[in-house]
Amino acid sequence: MALAHLDALEAEAIHLMREVVAECRRPVMLWSVGKDSAVMLHLALKAFHPAPPPFPFLHVASGWDFADLIAHRDATVAAHGLDLIIASAPPEERAAITPFTASSDVYAETLLTNPLKAALAEHGFDAAFGGGRRDEERARAKERMVSLRSASQHWDPKDQRPELWNLYNLKCGPGESCRVFPLSNWTELDVWHYIAREGISIVPLYKAALRPTVERGGRLIVVDDDRMPPGEAPRLRMVRFRTLGCWPLTGAFPSEAADIEAIIAEMAAATTSERAGRLIDDGAAASMEAKKRAGYF
16 A cells, blocks of 8 residues: 555655664764754654664754754753764854854854764764755755765765665765765655644744844844844844754744644745755855765755
């Protein structure tokens, strides 16, 4: 009997997670705490129930994370007893590089990519789960579900393996590793339908509410703490987020969708990518493919 659409996506993702745990020496789940990460955690809990997920969770914290996201992260860790690793850049780099003064490529490399690569190397992880989906962005669409990384953790889109009949090659040479994307074939709308069906808890920022905002670069930035440069007066607007990153670099958008059902209806009519709100993706030098080649997730 053919599986329903969400059941088929769930089964594919769980199959891949179990394959990685069976074949790899030391896997880890990269956990941004966003909606895709929430689905990934839920799938991991299902895949290995009644045991806990047999791998740690790695959160790369830039120091510019939304307060609501950090609170949700800590509550989720406590609720499920997760083994959490937090990776951050050294204090001197976090003090010198800010989203208001550095270019997006320097910011991403210093506060996101380098801490990620350092943590993966320090703990000797040979496979890293991520919540990337092919519908998010063109460079992500090129990536296989099991994506080979070199010993320097670089990605070469021309050096990837075929994936036929749900057979995945997880063999790595010395120093190599794999990044694994169980949600590759999901869409943004699939994610929201699954969240609704499974009753998955998400960061409140995905739901519309009155929030203090300023307009920067044509995007609405929610002022999340007192580090906003002076001279811009925040204005309360009814907004929500489709994607979550560092708060000064993630645009919200006007919305009245304050619950999951309303979000699904809104997303069904959407014509733009969820990453359109990411200032960190701006500019040719900061393209997603260039970042991924350098080791960004």
